[in-house]
Amino acid sequence: MNYKNMFVEALFIQLQGTLEKTVLENMIEKPKYENMGDWAFPCFELAKVYRESPQTIADKLKQNLELPALFEKAETVGGYLNVFLHKSDVSTYIINKILSEKSNYGSSNTGHNKVITIDFSSPNIAKPFSMGHLRSTVIGNALANIAEKSGYTTVKINHLGDWGTQFGKLIVAYKKWGDEKKVKEKPIKELLKLYIQFHEEAEQYEDLNNEGREWFKKLEEGNEEALSLWQWFREESLKEFAKVYDLLGVKFDSYNGEAFYNDKMDHVIQLLEEKNLLQVSEGARIVEVSNDMPPCLIKKKDGTTLYATRDLAAAIYRQDTYQFAKALYVVGHEQSLHFKQLFSVLEKMGCTWHKGLAHVPFGMILKDGKKMSTRKGKVVLLEEVLQDAIKLAEKNISEKNPTLAGKDEVARQIGTGAVIFHDLKNYRLNDIEFSLEDMLRFEGETGPYVQYTHARASSILRKGNFQQTDEVMQLDDDQAWTIITTLVEFPNVLKRALNDYDPSQIAKYTLDLAKSFNKYYGSVRILEEHEQKQARLALVYSVQTVLQEALRLLGIQAPDEM
């Protein structure tokens, strides 16, 4: 059922084809204030056509308008024609819909089971899992959930940064200053220390960089010493990352990182040569993409490969393996140029599927207004932040609900929920100034606020002993109207979140729903004996179900008690 379309139909008949239905649909808007009705039609543009004042046109439309039964009335004010929905009919309809569809409410099959690969998280081996990777991880994970709910088959790929010149540098640093024992004790911390030391020393001794490049060359050529060190670094790192993914509840379908494509790059270079795209410039192999972009580097003058080479191989491999309709890259905005070049090279190679490729960029996490740099050791470790958040949640529980069962698990859900929500609630392209204080906030527009609201709803359902029956619930409660209209919006929000690759739409939606519910909660005694009690419980059930589902899409769990 689509109320907006009903209004469009009614208007279309009145206007006798003056405006197309699609035009009408675009013109109709939501009034700014609730007392102005549910849909509004502005008559200003028609004023020119009919040579009458907008208000007169609105009045005339109102006189003859034949609205379907679900509409209660129409009003005109200031050149607008406003229509009001029949509150109890719509309330009854939507509540029973959610009652029967449960967590499937909002699901669709717009994806037709087509495959969408999502490249996200992708931390760098031998480096700590920083706050920067958090963004990619939670955005990518949420997009995957949303895509699945919309009928896509997803392939979640953790494109690990496990290859590249950095490993040459790390090997040099380890051989010069490393201590096996120390690295075994605290791998990430020790390796990071070596990496930082390398860059500090390299500022004075330019030769170090050359040594690093040489060792990477050896690594690419299969040098045994280099390979075994690399493998060791990789294993230790993966163990460390697994802890973070467990805490966050994120899973992947593939951990094929950059190294996986080592034996697939010759093929790419061959293809480029066949198409005559490869050029030599200053000793390096490049592909010219277009005038407004610098060329894409494929091979360095020493013959080793680059990031772009591996990404080309990866894209081709993924198309061959998964036949994706869409391939998303959830990677920081600072790499926008790289992806523009990459997609452009694939287009030049004649890959018709390049249209399905999309870079989903996001803003940076800044420290004192500047980019956090691993090289200079300016990183904040995600695991520490998560642990802090969980500890704070534990503290809150022991103050507010000390008898709660399963405290540890609930604390984990709330702590990580706060961190994830904090990241997802704002538009992804915004830069975020790192603030532990903000991330550990549990009041106001936060994850725990939404979780708390959900727990409240669950609690009421428990105490009210709510049981689902086949009976149709008749809800006639004007105070619930904001909740009802918000519930109606859920499927549209999902659509927008997927189209714009923007999980923040859903995060903001959970806040709207939670706020409207808490307001209702404050003014209506739901468990009080009342002829509407069962219908009200059904309303609570609807809110609880949609909140839980929306949070799930964001990658956040919703405890029943907290």
Add this chain to the structure above:
RNA sequence: GUCCCAGUAGCUCAGCUGGAUAGAGCAACAGACUUCUAAUCUGUAGGUCGGGCGUUCGAAUCGCUCCUGGGACGCCA
């Protein structure tokens, strides 16, 4: 220098493809727990929507330009 983001209340941000009185949260102040979880709710206060020009019946929203901040710009990823 060229290109890409962004600039809305003291702070953090909403504001969908232009529309009716500019919206939250935090912080501040004042209220509401013997009553469904106060991680909540209700009020008060707070804004030349970076500046200018333009398009339009109508601009925070679109176009141009300038200013400010961030990022990217061949052998890092």
